[in-house]
Amino acid sequence: MEPRAIPWDVKTFGARGDGARDDTASFQAGLDAVAKNGGGTLSVPPGRYRICGPLEVRANVTLQGAGGAVNGWGEPTVFEVFDREHPFLSLSNGGGVHNIDIVYPEQRLRAGEVVPYPYAIVARGENCHVVGVSLRNPYNGICLDYAARHLVRDVHGSPLNIGLFVNQCYDVGRVENVHFWPFMGPEQNKDFYLDYLPHHATAFVFGRTDWEYVFNTFCWGYKVGYHFAETEQGSTNGNFVGIGADATETCLLVDQAQPCTGGILVTNGEFVPLMSPDCSALVVRETFRGYISLVNCGVWGPHDSSARIAGDGRVNIASCNFIDWDKNLTDAPVIDCRGGVLTLNGNHFARSQNKNRSTPQVALRKGTRGAIVTGNFSDNPWRVINEIGDSAQIGFNLGT
Numbered sequence: 001m002e003p004r005a006i007p008w009d010v011k012t013f014g015a016r017g018d019g020a021r022d023d024t025a026s027f028q029a030g031l032d033a034v035a036k037n038g039g040g041t042l043s044v045p046p047g048r049y050r051i052c053g054p055l056e057v058r059a060n061v062t063l064q065g066a067g068g069a070v071n072g073w074g075e076p077t078v079f080e081v082f083d084r085e086h087p088f089l090s091l092s093n094g095g096g097v098h099n100i101d102i103v104y105p106e107q108r109l110r111a112g113e114v115v116p117y118p119y120a121i122v123a124r125g126e127n128c129h130v131v132g133v134s135l136r137n138p139y140n141g142i143c144l145d146y147a148a149r150h151l152v153r154d155v156h157g158s159p160l161n162i163g164l165f166v167n168q169c170y171d172v173g174r175v176e177n178v179h180f181w182p183f184m185g186p187e188q189n190k191d192f193y194l195d196y197l198p199h200h201a202t203a204f205v206f207g208r209t210d211w212e213y214v215f216n217t218f219c220w221g222y223k224v225g226y227h228f229a230e231t232e233q234g235s236t237n238g239n240f241v242g243i244g245a246d247a248t249e250t251c252l253l254v255d256q257a258q259p260c261t262g263g264i265l266v267t268n269g270e271f272v273p274l275m276s277p278d279c280s281a282l283v284v285r286e287t288f289r290g291y292i293s294l295v296n297c298g299v300w301g302p303h304d305s306s307a308r309i310a311g312d313g314r315v316n317i318a319s320c321n322f323i324d325w326d327k328n329l330t331d332a333p334v335i336d337c338r339g340g341v342l343t344l345n346g347n348h349f350a351r352s353q354n355k356n357r358s359t360p361q362v363a364l365r366k367g368t369r370g371a372i373v374t375g376n377f378s379d380n381p382w383r384v385i386n387e388i389g390d391s392a393q394i395g396f397n398l399g400t
Contacts, residue, residue: 017047046075065100096129167207212238230256263291
């Protein structure tokens with residue numbers, strides 16, 4: 001059967017959008033009707049739709065709202081979710097959701113009382129798309145699981161546990177213009193978000209995903225910005241361009257990256273580690289056996305070491321700008337390497353305070369297999385701690 005040319009309207013299936021009556025059955029009836037017609041769009045006019053059960057967005061069906069906080073135009077289409085047992089939306093092959101706001105009215109925004117809801121949106125299928133969605137206060141935001149060639153774009157929100165989780169995605173996925181911060185939740189609970197997220201929440205988690213393309217993403221006030229995890233299915237290779245993490249305890253947390261591919265490529269990133277005495281822009285754990293490269297990135301803000309590197313993988317840092325490390329004046333180096341192979345080239349190190357303090361820019365600890373440190377410039381005296389001897393090539397670095 002040929003898909004219907006004009007969108008279906010959920011109001012024709014009995015949805016009211018008054019925030020009082022349960023509209024779950026009406027929405028599922030509409031979604032099923034569009035699917036039986038061969039696919040298409042279920043249009044949702046502005047309103048507040050009470051949802052008390054899960055909704056299945058079947059193959060080639062798009063749930064299309066009228067607008068919301070992300071796109072900033074028109075009256076919003078708001079879904080108030082009351083189901084604590086299931087994901088709110090489950091997307092199948094080619095399924096999508098556009099231009100809606102999602103809020104959990106019963107979420108308890110008090111310390112020790114946060115409700116661990118399932119993910120707001122789960123995509124399991126090829127070519128799923130999530131566009132123009134605001135996630136006001138979900139516990140978990142979006143899960144892309146076995147969702148090859150996904151598109152997630154123009155998503156803002158304040159997830160309380162995990163913002164975006166990607167795993168088992170074996171073909172090029174795209175994540176663009178996704179921002180998580182404590183400014184999207186209910187206005188009366190700003191102090192809760194500012195206190196809770198830095199101690200509990202992770203904005204982005206990438207497990208096994210092949211050729212992931214991530215562009216213009218940002219988080220503020222999270223405990224972990226970007227977590228490159230190793231799942232049962234494997235780890236990440238991908239291109240991460242223009243990503244940022246501000247006021248974050250650990251901006252980039254790296255457990256693993258695919259060792260036999262290009263690994264993780266981070267370009268034009270901006271990272272401001274804050275929120276704890278142990279904050280850092282880059283933490284590479286002892287489990288690491290892959291490859292990660294940071295090029296043309298900026299790291300600033302009061303912290304001790306900008307990068308703490310362990311494991312047995314390869315880390316390349318080039319043309320990056322590091323400002324204001326060693327905040328506690330304990331001789332913490334900018335780059336503290338304790339394992340693997342490190343390449344540092346063409347980086348700039350500067351301090352706005354204690355400019356003449358001879359704090360090391362680089363420490364090559366025992367356990368580091370090899371290092372090349374060349375062509376770097378510092379606004380304060382140059383100093384390298386070398387505990388690996390001839391396994392390091394160090395030269396043409398300048399300090400003033």
